[in-house]
Amino acid sequence: MAEERQSIHGQWSSRMAFILAATGSAVGLGNIWKFPYITGEHGGGAFVLVYLLCIFLIGIPVMMAEILLGRRGRQSPINTMRSLAKEEKLPAIWKYLGWMGVLAGFLILSYYSVIAGWALAYVFRTGSGLFTGATSDGAQTIFAELIADPERLLAWHTLFVVMTMIIVARGVKSGLEKAVRYLMPLLIGILVMLVGYAMSEGAFQEGLHFLFDPDFSKLDETAILTAMGHSFFTLSLGMGAIMVYGSYLPKNTSITKTSIIVALADTAVALMAGMAIFPIVFANGMEPGAGPGLIFQTLPIAFGQMPGGVFFGTLFFVLLVFAAWTSAISLIEPAVAWLVENHGQTRIYASVIAGFVTWFVGLATVFSFNIWSDVKYWDMTPFDLLDYLTSNIMLPLGGLLIAVFTGWLMSRQSVQDELAMRYKGLFNFWYGVLIRVVAPFGVIVVFLNAIGVLD
Numbered sequence: 001m002a003e004e005r006q007s008i009h010g011q012w013s014s015r016m017a018f019i020l021a022a023t024g025s026a027v028g029l030g031n032i033w034k035f036p037y038i039t040g041e042h043g044g045g046a047f048v049l050v051y052l053l054c055i056f057l058i059g060i061p062v063m064m065a066e067i068l069l070g071r072r073g074r075q076s077p078i079n080t081m082r083s084l085a086k087e088e089k090l091p092a093i094w095k096y097l098g099w100m101g102v103l104a105g106f107l108i109l110s111y112y113s114v115i116a117g118w119a120l121a122y123v124f125r126t127g128s129g130l131f132t133g134a135t136s137d138g139a140q141t142i143f144a145e146l147i148a149d150p151e152r153l154l155a156w157h158t159l160f161v162v163m164t165m166i167i168v169a170r171g172v173k174s175g176l177e178k179a180v181r182y183l184m185p186l187l188i189g190i191l192v193m194l195v196g197y198a199m200s201e202g203a204f205q206e207g208l209h210f211l212f213d214p215d216f217s218k219l220d221e222t223a224i225l226t227a228m229g230h231s232f233f234t235l236s237l238g239m240g241a242i243m244v245y246g247s248y249l250p251k252n253t254s255i256t257k258t259s260i261i262v263a264l265a266d267t268a269v270a271l272m273a274g275m276a277i278f279p280i281v282f283a284n285g286m287e288p289g290a291g292p293g294l295i296f297q298t299l300p301i302a303f304g305q306m307p308g309g310v311f312f313g314t315l316f317f318v319l320l321v322f323a324a325w326t327s328a329i330s331l332i333e334p335a336v337a338w339l340v341e342n343h344g345q346t347r348i349y350a351s352v353i354a355g356f357v358t359w360f361v362g363l364a365t366v367f368s369f370n371i372w373s374d375v376k377y378w379d380m381t382p383f384d385l386l387d388y389l390t391s392n393i394m395l396p397l398g399g400l401l402i403a404v405f406t407g408w409l410m411s412r413q414s415v416q417d418e419l420a421m422r423y424k425g426l427f428n429f430w431y432g433v434l435i436r437v438v439a440p441f442g443v444i445v446v447f448l449n450a451i452g453v454l455d
């Protein structure tokens with residue numbers, strides 16, 4: 001029976017270890033790099049509101065479902081879906097949900113590691129004092145020079161992929177817990193400091209107004225789709241990352257509580273990043289819609305002007321790399337767990353293969369910012385396309401299928417047993433309202449709206 005199943009890959013040492021690992025997965029470039037720039041591109045407040053609604057109404061319920069599936073299946077997402085489908089007498093086709101997740105993981109990591117490479121490069125740029133006294137023009141030029149150079153980007157991308165694979169090869173659990181425990185609070189500390197700087201030196205009122213005053217005229221179909229997609233991306237949902245972490249979760253830990261803690265921590269980090277960045281954007285007459293370079297063009301100005309900026313700036317980028325690292329590991333873990341389970345590979349071998357594929361696909365993103373910047377499909381560079389396909393389509397689709405599987409296809413008894421919620425009413429609400437109705441139909445409505453069916 002499922003109750004006695006054990007993961008061959010081991011288990012977290014405690015509930016705290018799982019919370020730390022899941023928070024490590026959730027908090028990453030999505031919060032600090034992506035959230036501010038897409039918020040800037042989509043006009044601020046109204047976008048943020050939709051994003052928050054999606055986190056609470058769809059993200060948290062789906063996270064609970066994903067963890068419970070993982071813990072019940074106790075294997076890589078592909079094999080978990082295969083065994084759960086068998087157990088519930090459902091068609092074996094459900095294993096393809098796991099496959100889609102593996103594919104999404106590769107595609108996301110391929111560009112994620114390029115951006116993490118920018119952060120790595122910035123550790124050294126900031127550390128050398130390059131930004132001391134920097135103006136907005138100076139910061140923009142330094143960024144433009146970096147991304148115009150494919151060789152440099154390639155070198156940083158390669159370094160980041162290697163760093164990720166070393167950890168994955170050693171097994172996700174050793175070390176991750178300790179590192180997240182100490183470095184995450186530091187990251188939050190430095191974000192608080194940056195918000196403090198934005199309060200005293202930036203256009204703080206204007207920044208808050210942009211982030212939190214919704215102007216619904218700016219909210220088009222793509223903005224809604226992007227906000228929903230980002231709620232999956234930022235919580236690491238819809239591709240099996242949280243599922244595979246759930247498969248290492250000891251029985252008797254509350255899935256509900258842990259999901260809420262992880263989601264709240266993730267949201268807090270994103271909002272803090274926004275509150276640190278937009279006041280600097282407005283104080284320096286910059287464009288909120290500047291795109292993927294936004295944090296790399298704004299934060300160095302703050303570090304260049306504040307006392308101790310070289311130290312704090314370097315520390316910030318070190319922590320950003322670290323946050324990206326703990327997320328990257330979870331992006332590839334479903335694939336590596338599967339290679340170990342089905343092909344009897346060692347983790348080392350599995351990681352080398354996975355790393356090579358990621359690295360290779362990543363070339364498309366490296367070149368998107370320079371030699372291929374004119375290569376466009378549907379008006380998108382290869383990087384934009386990868387991001388759109390994964391965040392806006394694959395992850396929400398994965399989340400939708402997870403909600404349908406858990407809410408409509410698994411027996412209610414299995415779900416109830418696995419979730420083991422203490423309050424019956426709360427379970428009924430999550431089950432009857434959130435996972436069966438709000439989450440799946442929410443995703444469907446946003447999809448239909450995006451393709452213009454609802455006009």
Ligand code: PFF
Pocket residue numbers: 025026027028029030031108232233234235236237239240241242327328330331
């Ligand atoms: N949640 C990570 C971030 O916000 O940076 C990115 C991510 C990790 C997405 C793992 C998806 C995933 F499965």
